[in-house]
Amino acid sequence: MHIKMKFIAVATFFIGTGAAFAQTAGTWMVRVGATQISPHVSSGCLSAPDYNDGPGGCTRADVSSDTQLSGGVTYMYTDHISFDVPLSLPFKHKIIGAGSLTGAGDMAEVKSLPATIFLQYRFMEANAKFRPYVGLGATYAYFYDETGSGKLTATTNPGGPPTTLSVDSKWGVTAQLGATISLNDKWFIDMHYTKSNLSTTTHFSTGQHLDIALDPASVGVEVGYKF
Numbered sequence: 574m575h576i577k578m579k580f581i582a583v584a585t586f587f588i589g590t591g592a593a594f595a596q597t598a599g600t601w602m603v604r605v606g607a608t609q610i611s612p613h614v615s616s617g618c619l620s621a622p623d624y625n626d627g628p629g630g631c632t633r634a635d636v637s638s639d640t641q642l643s644g645g646v647t648y649m650y651t652d653h654i655s656f657d658v659p660l661s662l663p664f665k666h667k668i669i670g671a672g673s674l675t676g677a678g679d680m681a682e683v684k685s686l687p688a689t690i691f692l693q694y695r696f697m698e699a700n701a702k703f704r705p706y707v708g709l710g711a712t713y714a715y716f717y718d719e720t721g722s723g724k725l726t727a728t729t730n731p732g733g734p735p736t737t738l739s740v741d742s743k744w745g746v747t748a749q750l751g752a753t754i755s756l757n758d759k760w761f762i763d764m765h766y767t768k769s770n771l772s773t774t775t776h777f778s779t780g781q782h783l784d785i786a787l788d789p790a791s792v793g794v795e796v797g798y799k800f
Contacts, residue, residue, distance in 0.1 A: 603645070605642070606793060659689055686714075721736050
């Protein structure tokens with residue numbers, strides 16, 4: 574009888590905890606953690622004149638990944654429909670030589686600040702301890718603080734003044750897959766994966782340009798609080 578009462582008490586605790594955590598209409602959730610963005614690059618060729626159009630092909634580029642402190646705010650519009658705005662510190666990406674410049678190293682550096690708003694659908698009941706969700710959002714990728722290296726100048730304007738560059742900020746579409754796991758009546762863990770359809774153009778002070786599809790994927794883990 575004593576064991577049975579303990580079992581009932583434990584079961585009641587978890588049921589009560591799940592109910593208290595309910596992601597019902599009107600609920601706000603905030604979170605903080607880390608997110609890594611990894612561009613899946615498909616680069617065009619540097620426009621003419623391309624001084625490195627040799628056996629390795631034309632001059633192309635690759636873009637490095639970066640991890641930053643991230644978070645976000647979620648509002649439950651209904652028990653299953655929510656709006657989510659991710660937040661983060663700026664991401665810093667290196668533009669790396671590819672194609673005929675494979676192995677040349679870093680050509681430039683750029684910071685990005687993606688701004689996205691998601692419309693989400695959350696599965697399971699509102700009081701489920703594990704609640705997966707999917708989302709679709711519009712992303713504005715803002716690029717700034719572009720800085721070229723000596724290798725970039727040697728490639729695009731050998732013997733001339735340092736080459737500067739600018740990267741066009743662009744809109745894209747982002748798909749999202751994630752889940753929340755409740756820890757108690759207020760705290761939870763949020764895990765998410767996104768994939769964006771995003772292309773941009775880099776312009777150089779030499780008059781050359783480079784078209785590139787970034788199509789970044791991101792993965793993040795964050796701790797959240799519900800109120």
